[in-house]
Structure formats: C-alpha cells, structure tokens
Amino acid sequence: xxxxxxxxxxxxxxxxxxxxxxxxxxFNKPGKGQAHYRCKMRNLITGNSAERTYRSGxxxxxxxxxxxxxxxxxxxxxxxxFMDTKDFEQFVVDAEHIGDxxxxxxxxxxxxxxxxxxxxxxxxxPIFVNLTVTQADPWxxxxxxxxxTKPVTVQTGYILQVPPFVSEGDKIxxxxxxxxYVTRVx
Amino acid sequence: MEKNSLLWRRAAVIQAVRRFFHEHGYLxxxxxxxxxxxxxxxxxxxxxxxxxxxxxxPEICMKRLLAAGHPRLFQICKCFRRHERGARHLPEFTMxxxxxxxxxxxxxxxxxxxxxxxxxxxxxxxxxxVGEGRVGLAAPWERLTVAEAFCRFSxxxxxxxxxxxxxxxxxxKHVEPKLGWQHPCxxxxxxxxxxxxxxxxxxxxxxxxxxxxxxxGLELANGFSELTDADEQRDRLLAAQANIRAxxxxxxxxxxxxxxxxxxxxxxxxxxxxxxxxxMLFTGASxxxxxxxxxxxxx
Numbered sequence: 048x049x050x051x052x053x054x055x056x057x058x059x060x061x062x063x064x065x066x067x068x069x070x071x072x073x074f075n076k077p078g079k080g081q082a083h084y085r086c087k088m089r090n091l092i093t094g095n096s097a098e099r100t101y102r103s104g105x106x107x108x109x110x111x112x113x114x115x116x117x118x119x120x121x122x123x124x125x126x127x128x129f130m131d132t133k134d135f136e137q138f139v140v141d142a143e144h145i146g147d148x149x150x151x152x153x154x155x156x157x158x159x160x161x162x163x164x165x166x167x168x169x170x171x172x173p174i175f176v177n178l179t180v181t182q183a184d185p186w187x188x189x190x191x192x193x194x195x196t197k198p199v200t201v202q203t204g205y206i207l208q209v210p211p212f213v214s215e216g217d218k219i220x221x222x223x224x225x226x227x228y229v230t231r232v233x
Numbered sequence: 234m235e236k237n238s239l240l241w242r243r244a245a246v247i248q249a250v251r252r253f254f255h256e257h258g259y260l261x262x263x264x265x266x267x268x269x270x271x272x273x274x275x276x277x278x279x280x281x282x283x284x285x286x287x288x289x290x291p292e293i294c295m296k297r298l299l300a301a302g303h304p305r306l307f308q309i310c311k312c313f314r315r316h317e318r319g320a321r322h323l324p325e326f327t328m329x330x331x332x333x334x335x336x337x338x339x340x341x342x343x344x345x346x347x348x349x350x351x352x353x354x355x356x357x358x359x360x361x362x363v364g365e366g367r368v369g370l371a372a373p374w375e376r377l378t379v380a381e382a383f384c385r386f387s388x389x390x391x392x393x394x395x396x397x398x399x400x401x402x403x404x405x406k407h408v409e410p411k412l413g414w415q416h417p418c419x420x421x422x423x424x425x426x427x428x429x430x431x432x433x434x435x436x437x438x439x440x441x442x443x444x445x446x447x448x449x450g451l452e453l454a455n456g457f458s459e460l461t462d463a464d465e466q467r468d469r470l471l472a473a474q475a476n477i478r479a480x481x482x483x484x485x486x487x488x489x490x491x492x493x494x495x496x497x498x499x500x501x502x503x504x505x506x507x508x509x510x511x512x513m514l515f516t517g518a519s520x521x522x523x524x525x526x527x528x529x530x531x532x
Contacts, residue, residue, distance in 0.1 A: 052316040074319030077409060078445055078455055079427070080401035081276045082317070100402060103276070103316070104480055195238075 049107040054084045059110040066091040066110035066163050091168040094143040113162040119152050129160055140167045150205035151176045151223045172223040177232050178202055179218050186211035243512045243524055249355040250329060253348055259305040259331060264294030266311060270488040275476040278315040286485065287313035290505055291330050293491045299332050300497040307331035309508060320520045321510060324529060332503035337458040338442045341502050342419045345446055345454065346372035362517040363449025366414055375415065378422040386411045395424060412447035420445045429469050431457035448514055456504030463495040
C-alpha cells in the first residue's frame, strides 16, 4: 500500500478498479492544518483524466502492472512500435498511452513498457537520456535577466531551458522525470 | 556571479530583516535544533534524530528564554517537517520567529506592517510581484476575520466547513488563493480549536487570538497571543497527542520543561514567518526551490 506522502508525479495506483498514473501533483498545507495532495491522473486504459484531492492518512493500492524491457523501433503517426528485448515480440502503443514520454523517445532506446492484463499501457523511460540539440540561439552577452538560462530545441522537438554555453549540435543529458537539463555530454 | 542573482538578493533580505530587529531592541538568539521532546502538533510530523527530534519550530526554547526574563527575542533558524514538499514547502526550511512580552496579536499585526515597510524601504521595493499581480506593501493592510473570509470567498460558511470537517480543503481551494492581492491581508480570529498554543479571546472562548499573514495568496506568517495557562496548555497538548495516536503515529514525550516554564511566561505574543517565502516575495520567485542553495532532490 502507498501512503499519501508517497504520492508523486508518475506513481501508478488503482482507483475504482482501474490503473491510473499521476500526471500532475500539488502538495498543499494551510498553516497548521492538514496536508492535502491535489492529483491530476490519467486512466491508463481509457486515457481519461481525473482530478482528486487526497489527505494525509489516505492509502492507495499500487496498480498491478507487468513491466517488460523493450526497444523503441520507430513511430508512425500516432503509433509507436516497440520490440521485446527477450522474445522479440513486437507491440504497438498509441500516442495517447505514450504521453509526454514522446519528448524523450529516440530510435533504439531501451525502455520499460507497462502491461495491465496483457495490454501495453505506459512507457517508463530511463531516468537520464542523452539528446542532440537541433536548435539553439547564441547567448546574448550582457543579458542580466538573472535567469542564466536560454531555451533550446532537441531532436525530438522538445524545448527546454539550458545554460548559455550549450550550442547547436551538442549532446545534453536530460532528467526524464522533470524534463530538466542535467549536463552537457561528450 | 552577478550581484542581482537570487542568492545575493536572498542575503540582502536576511540582512535587512536582522537590521529591523536590531533597531527595534530585539535580542538575536540561537537555540538547539535537536531536542528531546517537541510540542505535539496533529499535522506536523517531526524528523527523528538519534532518539531526539529535529525542531519543527524554535517555539519551545524561545518561550523558555522569554519566561527566563528576556523581553524581546528573534531567531533565524532551520526547521524540519517530514513529507512537506511542494512549490511552497521544503522539508528543511528557514524560519524567522520573534517574541515580545506585554504584547498581543494585534501588536504583532502592526509590527508586521512595520517590518514590511522597513524591508520595502531598504530593498527599494514598495510593491512585490506575485504571478501576474503586484501588491503594494504600504500600511494599513487589510484585516479580515476567518469567518468574513469564508463569507466572501467560499461557497460554504466557516461553521459549515467545520461541521463537515473540510475546513483545510475549503480554505486552500477557495479562500487562500484570494487573500492579499490589493494589500497584504491579516487573516485573524481563528476557531478556538485551530490555535493550539494561542490564548482564547477574553470573553469569547470560541475565538483564538491567532492571525496569519497572506500576500498574493501566499501564506507567510502565523502569530498569536501566547497561552500562558500551563494547565490549559497541557490539556490541549494531550488532545493533540491523542489525535496523533489516532493517526497511527507516536506523539513522543510531553515537553515537560516547556510546560513548567509557562508558569513564568509573562503576557506575550509570538510569530513565525517563513523566511524562504518572504524571499520568494521580494524576488518574484514562483517556487521555493529558486530561493535556496540546494533542495533535497539534488543532494
């Protein structure tokens, strides 16, 4: 069982008999009052979103999902093709079930695909992925906005904030949990 | 690093806060962070440290010093509260607390106005940016009772929310986001059950003499007229311990030396202000992560 304090983005729980993944999560606690956890979550079967507020003390059943290591082959329209690295069985997962992970998926990447009752439901990425910067503006010297970052686009089309020294063609490491820049890699 | 970076601005806010309290005759103190017993609070979970506890607030030691005869005290220190993590919460954060004898919560409300006026002057920021809004800091601020705030912003009244047991949720969802957009808001007169260490209003035991300061929907400070009746305080702490046990947690030992010191505590008032949040306000930061050196996730 999970407790309310285990709730976080990406956690998979059972609710009303269906597996859900938490897509947005907000912790709130007024003054000396009781903590509560506002969660937006996605039904892994239907793709529908739901919003619930939980309190400290609430308990949750983990979603019974089977995890299989798979290689991402290619995507075509809304279909993402994967191959099991053990038995080479191929599966198609539709974009709805891929969600934001599409930002970090590149050909041949090994990922964990989650199955619920035999159906592929969701993709768990490696925590860190290396992607190539395809578009970056040169750093405007003397910019004193105080943020010390600039936006760049990587090969998947994803846009993120990076330090000013990152330039086009660089490979950068991204934390897939937060979508944030980690470091530049050789 | 540029002098306008967030860490420089954080340091500037802290220096200005210290100047304010030094100029107003407050003694700055440092009290132990690790204690053998804490004030049991129903919804604050302490971090254990080798059989003792890391403080969730410096309240115990500050009041013991007050009882020992120091009339004006302030402290800037770290506090620890398990599982509190969000855009406005860190499980380890910096608190500013100050205490005064011969004062009540209305004096502290005025002192909050003075502190902010001083900071606005020192930091040359007569107003602060919160999200899309700008809030002027000049006094007098808005004063609103909790009951009035519910009437104005919530679909249900304060009494209804208490009957339904949904005070915290209703407050967070409907009331808190609306507070303190024209001027900072001093929300005062909490239901008696929500001021475990506060004095009840003489002549009206339904109301605790407690207030909270909100600016642009951000909760900044919690202050009250101190309860100085040791017997009543013990009863309230026993009730809090029972609540904690009902949640399946260990409430830890009763802070006996604190209760003993209450016998010598003069009429006084005290307030805790989240310093990281104050810095968020003066730097326009939308997330507490932006104003600290490190967050637990990257250690």
